Amino acid sequence: MTDIKVFIVDDSAVVRQVLTGLVGELPGIRVIGAAPDPIFALKRMEVEWPDVIILDIEMPRMDGITFLKKLMQEHPTPVIICSTLTAKGAEVTMQAMSAGAVDIITKPTVNLKGFLQDSKTLLADAIKAASHARFRTLSTAAKQTLDVKPKLNADSVIAPSGLVPMSETTDRVVAIGTSTGGTQALEYILTRLPRSVPGIVIVQHMPEAFTAAFAQRLNSLSQINVKEAEQNDRVIPGLALIAPGGKHMLLRRSGAQYRVEIKDGPLVSRHRPSVDVLFRSTAQAAGKNALGIIMTGMGDDGARGLKELHDTGALTVAQDEASCVVYGMPKEAVKLGATDGEMPLSAIPELIIRAPNRARFLKG
Template identity: 85%
Template sequence: MADTKVFIVDDSAVVRQVLTGLLDSLPGIKVIGAAPDPIFALARMEKDWPDVIILDIEMPRMDGITFLKKLMHEHPTPVVICSTLTARGAEVTMQAMSAGAVDIITKPTVNLKGFLQDSKTLLADAIKGAAHARLKKSSVPTGKPLEGSPKLTADAVLAHTSLITMTETTDRVVAIGTSTGGTQALEYVLTRLPRTTPGIVIVQHMPEAFTAAFAKRLDSLCQITVKEAEQNDRVIPGLALIAPGGKHMLLRRSGAQYRVEIKDGPLVSRHRPSVDVLFRSAAQAAGKNVLGIIMTGMGDDGAHGMKELHDTGALCIAQDEASCVVYGMPKEAVKLGGTDGELPLSGIPNLIIQSPNRAKFLKG
């Protein structure tokens, strides 16, 4: 299989040098060029178009968002945003994600080389995921993340227990997990939900400092309230809680109420927050009272947790291949037998609004 060709656009010579050296050391990835701004980049890329572009946002002559919009209109190409860990960087990055970027990698203002070395596996996964992104309706093979650090399961955060049969109630919880392409997919779904929607808990793979800006953006667009989750937040109708980047989020039951627990822990399925952790906790706390949804994303995070959730009697749905940017996570959940069916992205809002139980859904 040919290497994934990467082009770097960043006005910092240090960033270009460090990223080039790091990426060229990874199997299956080849940096074919780098440029300090989009004008230089376009001239260089015309000779050899890359599979993935790593793009800074604030650059001279043409900013990253203007370039991204031009690119998506004229020559759609998977773009991974390279953004600083600042509030300003997070806010602008959300604009870029809305404009069509498929993932984010972060860069600190100090100790860039050490930071990127520590994040090597996540960086590789972001690029491989972007390379498989479907920006047009076409058949693209899914791949597996590059090997790196040990891949832990949800056991590292939450012990597996015997399933307990829950009494089915009218107090429902919607649990959603997604990754590559998920920012656009979540915006599509959440902006179509009324205030009477059951409480929603969401894991979107995203770096620390970006989830708050993402939640704020969605909150400004939606009828429901959207916020970055905090410790002991209640899960109530009309509210969507997004797991904070760099932390795991678990669903807990306290008496008649559902709340979330935010906790540290190792990467699970190479992610923190992890969909597997959320889904396992939902299976233990709410069982068949959960509607589980797994959407577009690279890899298999959430597949095992969804199988556990499904085994409690919960209705579990995967986004279908045709509407996914990357049909990875949903595909793995289907393969494990953890889903009751697949729906296009356009069908997911109505599913949440109806919030059917499993028997009703299967009956049609």
């Protein structure tokens, strides 16, 4: 296999130097150039076009959003946004993700080298994922992870349960897990839902400080309410709760009510929040009263948790390969026998709308 070719566009010489050094150390990845702005980058890339571009947003002569839109129209290429950990950076980054960016690499205003060094595995994962991007229905990407650190499972956050699955009720909940490609996929789904849908809990792999801006954007576009989840938020009809970056989210049942628990904990399947953690807790709290959906994303986070949910009698669905930006997480769930079937992204809103009726779309 040939190396993944990466080009870095950032107006900070320090960022270019640090990223070039770190990326250059990753196996199977090669930096073919770096530029301080998009105009200079375009000239350099004409000589050798990269497989993945790491792009800053605020730059002279041409900003990153304008450059990103130009790329998507003229030469679609996987782009990873390199964004600062600020409220403003998060807001602009959400615009970039909506415009077709693949993933986010965060950069602090201080101790850049140390921060990126600590995030080396995630950086490698993001680049490998982006290199598999497919610009079909939506624009984003992912696939394999780099096995560097021990890979913990959901046991490290929530213990498995031997309880008999709870009886079926009319109180439904929808649990969704997704990663790379998920920002646009979730926007597609949530903006097509009426206020009457069951409560929804979502894990979207995303860095800390960006999930609040993501939730606010979706809330402004949707009929339903969307917010970043907080400790003990109730899961009610017409509301979608998005797990905060850097925290695990678990579904809990208290009497007749569903609530969420937000907690710290180790990375599970190399992620925090983890889809496996959400799905396992949903299996324990809701059982067959839940609808589980696993969507576009890299790796296998969510497959085992969805299998536990499926085994309670819940309806579980995977987004199909044709509509996924990256058919990684859904593929692993299907291989594990964790789903009742697959369906295109375009069919998922209607599935959620009919969730209270337990309609078995996949069986005719």
